Amino acid sequence: MAAALEPINTNPTYADIDRGVRRIMDPPGVIFWLWIGFCATLVAIAGALWTRQIYVGLGVSGLRQPNMWAVYITNFVFWVGIAHSGTLISAILYLFRTRWRTAVYRFAETMTLFAVLTAGLFPLVHLGRVWNAYWLLPYPNERDLQPNFRSPLVWDAFAVSTYLTISATFLLMGLIPDVANARDAAKGWRRTFYSILAFGWRGTGEQWRHFQMMYLLLAGLATPLVISVHSVVSWDFAMAQLPGWHSTIFAPYFVAGAILSGVAMVITLVIPMRRLLHLEDLITTWHLDNLAKVVLLTSVIVSYSYITETFITWYSQDQYEVVTFQARYFGHYGPLFWLMVWGNCVFPLALFSPRMRRNTTWLLIIMIFVNIGMWLERFVIIAGSLATSFNPSQWGFFRPSITEIMITVGSFAWFLMLFSLFSRYLPIVSMTELKEGIQWLRQSLRDNYYPDLPGG
Amino acid sequence: MAAEIELVGSFAEEEECIHAVEALRRSGVEFRVFSPIPSEPLIHAIGRGLSPVRMFVLLGGISGVLTGIAVTVGTSWEWNLIVGGKPVVSWPPFIIIMFELMILFGGLSAALSFFFFARLPQLEPIPGYSERFGADRFGIAVECDEADSARIEAMMREAGAEKIAHEDPRPESAEH
Numbered sequence: 171m172a173a174a175l176e177p178i179n180t181n182p183t184y185a186d187i188d189r190g191v192r193r194i195m196d197p198p199g200v201i202f203w204l205w206i207g208f209c210a211t212l213v214a215i216a217g218a219l220w221t222r223q224i225y226v227g228l229g230v231s232g233l234r235q236p237n238m239w240a241v242y243i244t245n246f247v248f249w250v251g252i253a254h255s256g257t258l259i260s261a262i263l264y265l266f267r268t269r270w271r272t273a274v275y276r277f278a279e280t281m282t283l284f285a286v287l288t289a290g291l292f293p294l295v296h297l298g299r300v301w302n303a304y305w306l307l308p309y310p311n312e313r314d315l316q317p318n319f320r321s322p323l324v325w326d327a328f329a330v331s332t333y334l335t336i337s338a339t340f341l342l343m344g345l346i347p348d349v350a351n352a353r354d355a356a357k358g359w360r361r362t363f364y365s366i367l368a369f370g371w372r373g374t375g376e377q378w379r380h381f382q383m384m385y386l387l388l389a390g391l392a393t394p395l396v397i398s399v400h401s402v403v404s405w406d407f408a409m410a411q412l413p414g415w416h417s418t419i420f421a422p423y424f425v426a427g428a429i430l431s432g433v434a435m436v437i438t439l440v441i442p443m444r445r446l447l448h449l450e451d452l453i454t455t456w457h458l459d460n461l462a463k464v465v466l467l468t469s470v471i472v473s474y475s476y477i478t479e480t481f482i483t484w485y486s487q488d489q490y491e492v493v494t495f496q497a498r499y500f501g502h503y504g505p506l507f508w509l510m511v512w513g514n515c516v517f518p519l520a521l522f523s524p525r526m527r528r529n530t531t532w533l534l535i536i537m538i539f540v541n542i543g544m545w546l547e548r549f550v551i552i553a554g555s556l557a558t559s560f561n562p563s564q565w566g567f568f569r570p571s572i573t574e575i576m577i578t579v580g581s582f583a584w585f586l587m588l589f590s591l592f593s594r595y596l597p598i599v600s601m602t603e604l605k606e607g608i609q610w611l612r613q614s615l616r617d618n619y620y621p622d623l624p625g626g
Numbered sequence: 627m628a629a630e631i632e633l634v635g636s637f638a639e640e641e642e643c644i645h646a647v648e649a650l651r652r653s654g655v656e657f658r659v660f661s662p663i664p665s666e667p668l669i670h671a672i673g674r675g676l677s678p679v680r681m682f683v684l685l686g687g688i689s690g691v692l693t694g695i696a697v698t699v700g701t702s703w704e705w706n707l708i709v710g711g712k713p714v715v716s717w718p719p720f721i722i723i724m725f726e727l728m729i730l731f732g733g734l735s736a737a738l739s740f741f742f743f744a745r746l747p748q749l750e751p752i753p754g755y756s757e758r759f760g761a762d763r764f765g766i767a768v769e770c771d772e773a774d775s776a777r778i779e780a781m782m783r784e785a786g787a788e789k790i791a792h793e794d795p796r797p798e799s800a801e802h
Contacts, residue, residue, distance in 0.1 A: 184662060184762035308697055316701035320712065320719045328726040336733040343737055346746075347760075351662070354757035369741070370748030372755045375647075375659035375672045377744040382664050383677035384740035388733055391683075395729045402722065605762075606663040 179451060180615040184605045187452065191348075191601050192355055194447050198594045209587035216580020219573045220295055228298045230573045237568035240553040242296035245578055247548045248431065249289030249585070250330065250403050251424075254396055255432025256282025257337060258464075260344070261392035264385075269610040270460040272603040273453045276348075277443075278436045279341045280598065284588040285435075286334045288581050293326075295577060322405045329402040336395055340388050346371045347381070348597040360595075367596075400428040407551065413494040414555025417482065423475035430468035430514065431544035434537040437461050441534045443593065452599050455528040456614035462527040465540065469518035472547075476515065490560050497558040498550060502567050506546050507554070513543020631775050632795040634754045635766045635782035640665050642786030643764035647671040649781045650768065658752070658767045660759035668764075679739045686735025687728045694724030753795065769795045 179186060223230050233240060259278040263271040294300050306327040308316050317324045350371040353364035371377060404424035407415035417423075437458060444453050483491045498507055517539045520526045527533065553568045570578075592598065604611055637643040643659065644667055650657050651673060661668055698720035706714055741747070754767025766787075768778050779790050 188761050308701060316705060318709075319698045319702065319723055320709070320716060325719070325722045325726075328723055332726045332730040335730060339733055339737050343740070347662075347664070351760045354760050369746040370750075371744075371746065372748070372752040373660050373662060373760055374752060374755075375661065375669060376674070377746070378661055378664055379669050379672070379674055380677045380679050380740050380743040382666070382669060383679040384683075384736045385664075387680060387683045387736045391687075391729050391733050391736070395726075398722075398725060398729075602663050606665070 181612055182451065182608070182615070184608070187601055187604050187608070187611075188351065188355075190449070190452050191597050191599050191604075192352065194449070194593065194598060195352060195360075195595060202590070202594065206587055206590060209583040209590070212576075212580050212583035213587065216577045216583070219576050219580075223295075223573055224300055230571060232569050232571040232574055234566060234568075236559055236564050236566045237553055237556050239296075239556060240568045241549070241570045241574040241578060242292050244545065244549040244552050245581055246289050246292035246296070247403055247424075247552070248545050249285045249292070249581065250333075250400065251428035251431045251544065251548075252435045253282040253285035253289065253333070253337065253432065254400055254425070254428035255436050255464075256280070256285070257340075257392050257396035258429050258432065259436070260340065261389040261396065264389045265393060268460075269607055270457050270614075272607045273457050273599060273611070274436060274440060274461065275603070276341075276344070276598055276600045277440055278432070279337070279344065280589060280592050280596075281432075281436060281439065282337045283334075283341050284585050284592070285432075286330065286337060287588070288585045290330060290334060291581070291584075322402065322409045325402045326406055329399045333395060333399045336388070336392055340392055342367070343381075343385060343388065344600065345596065347373060347602045348600055351601055352597060363595075397425055400425045407555075412555055412559055413488070413490040414498065414551065414558075417479060419475060419478055419482070423472070423479070426468050426471040426475065427514075427544060427547060430465060430472055431541060433461055433464045433468065434540035434544070437465070437533060437537045438541060439589065441530050441537075443598075444530075447593070449599065451615065452604065452611070454611075454614045454618045455530070456618060458530065458533060459524070459527045462521045462533055465537070466518055466521040469514060469521075469540070473515040476511070494555055494558050498554050501554075501558070503550050503554040503557070507550050510543045510546040510550060513539040513541075514547060515543075517543075630772045630795070631770060632754060632793040633768045633770065633775055633778055633782070634756070634791045634793055635768075635779075635787035636756070636758065636789040636791070637764040637766070637786060638762075638788050639786065640668060640764060643766065644668055644671045646766055646782050646785035646787065649785055650766070650778070653777075653781065655768055655770070655774075655778055655781075658754055660755060660765035660767070662759060662761055662763070677743060679736060679743060682739035683732050683736045686739075687732035690728035690731030691724045693731065694720070694727040697727075698723050754793065 182190075219230075231240075231242070256275075256278040259271050260275040260282075263275070294303055297303055306317055306324060317327075319325075346368055349364045350368035350373065353361055353368050356364050401421035401424065404420035408417055408420035410416060440453060440458065440461075444450060480495065483495045497503070517536050520532070520536060526536070557567055558565050635646060637646065640661075640663070643661070644665075647657070647659060647668065648671055651671075659668065659672060699715050702714050708714060753769075754765065756763075756765065759765040766782060768782075770778055775792075782790055
């Protein structure tokens with residue numbers, strides 16, 4: 171990485187920030203298109219398998235009674251969870267005026283949008299008769315039949331579609347000043363493209379006055395929304411009577427888990443992209459350090475939730491709950507459960523060390539474990555609980571089929587493809603907000619690269 | 627009175643631009659500001675108060691709640707069936723729908739009212755805008771008579787303008 175070895179400018183100006191971000195939007199090379207081609211191939215394979223599943227039926231998946239919810243629903247919850255950090259970083263931390271969010275919030279917001287888009291596909295993939303998906307929404311029909319608003323699945327349809335709309339709006343609104351900046355420097359079709367997205371923004375005092383109010387209120391609305399969405403997702407389970415699902419702590423427990431997995435995914439994406447796109451002078455280890463602290467905090471909350479869940483089961487002495495939890499810890503899914511505990515609870519404890527939080531290699535390794543752990547958490551809860559319900563004669567063991575595995579792989583490829591395309595064609599780092607907090611960027615660069623300088 | 631000349635002052639620092647804005651306001655001169663960043667002190671210095679976008683967000687939120695009530699209660703009354711011994715209109719689950727629609731309608735109202743008040747989409751460039759005002763410079767455009775131009779220019783220079791350009795005003799220009 172030749173560029174990374176160049177001396178870092180610890181006193182960047184507005185123009186330096188523009189140069190740094192516009193450089194990312196230069197036309198990508200062959201390797202980028204090979205990567206996109208690779209992702210697109212995996213997406214095409216997943217699409218073909220889904221098409222086959224629609225044609226042949228759900229029998230091609232591993233879904234058998236009693237495990238009628240497994241990998242697809244795990245993926246749905248996983249991707250909705252990934253989406254949560256975007257709104258946390260862009261909305262909640264915006265309301266708190268957190269200084270370090272400026273460099274990474276666009277990453278997180280973009281990730282949110284594509285993660286919700288990916289998540290939204292899974293309830294459809296999971297449907298045996300996908301052409302009837304619209305039955306979830308209230309629409310006028312000749313039989314006056316409407317969805318049952320007492321059903322958590324209908325709440326979910328409302329929550330996730332609201333979340334998708336609001337996070338897309340939030341992202342597009344935040345992009346306007348940056349895209350206008352990119353428009354002024356662009357030529358050819360890019361200029362037209364950016365002009366359309368900028369809506370003729372010129373940054374007048376009057377425009378900023380309305381923009382700031384709109385952005386503040388969108389952040390204010392997105393904050394309770396983000397908490398509600400994963401609470402509603404958790405109620406898909408908690409509202410059922412099933413041992414292992416029927417629990418009152420699910421909402422806060424799922425929200426903490428969602429933020430844990432989402433921030434871990436942000437770090438997983440930021441570290442390689444920071445290297446590949448030479449963003450060391452815009453995203454410093456100070457930003458990563460703070461993100462890692464969020465991971466640490468939510469990891470501890472998640473660990474506490476696991477302990478509470480176990481305690482409630484022991485304290486209730488409900489035989490069905492006890493058996494379900496015994497099976498979760500020591501049954502077929504036991505190894506997955508313990509890998510989850512290591513990924514979500516044990517490895518992140520290393521982040522108590524500031525050196526670990528600032529070491530990008532270790533940070534990346536820990537984050538990958540957290541991602542795996544959080545996927546497994548959902549799988550263990552969903553498939554594991556269904557496998558050992560009330561009646562032992564109904565117990566079963568879920569094994570994913572190649573269709574489910576490849577559709578899961580395809581969902582990651584789909585997400586990464588969209589994210590990669592966005593990052594090369596639209597400003598993945600907010601220029602306006604970095605400029606607004608330029609003194610904090612300068613400070614972090616000095617602390618990072620030249621800690622012995624006075625004032626560093 | 628048609629303006630004869632348009633002065634466009636360019637400032638490297640936010641504070642200088644704010645000083646110029648304050649000086650212009652004290653003298654009662656009408657002006658237009660350009661900023662590359664969402665500067666709260668600058669918005670405050672312009673002194674236009676809080677944006678009316680907030681009222682529309684409130685109205686959007688209220689209409690979302692009302693829509694939520696209409697959809698949930700209305701459809702339950704239409705298919706009037708007691709399920710599981712629960713009342714036909716059971717508020718706790720319906721509150722979730724109302725809440726989600728409140729956020730949805732409020733958020734969309736925020737975006738739409740912002741477009742309305744910020745006069746976007748704007749197809750014509752705003753007079754006085756230069757590409758640097760979107761990147762690394764703050765700008766103030768003042769439409770004035772030839773006679774006033776020296777005084778206004780002096781005010782901007784005193785505040786710290788690094789460059790002041792003289793441009794032809796456009797008759798259709800709107801104040802921003």
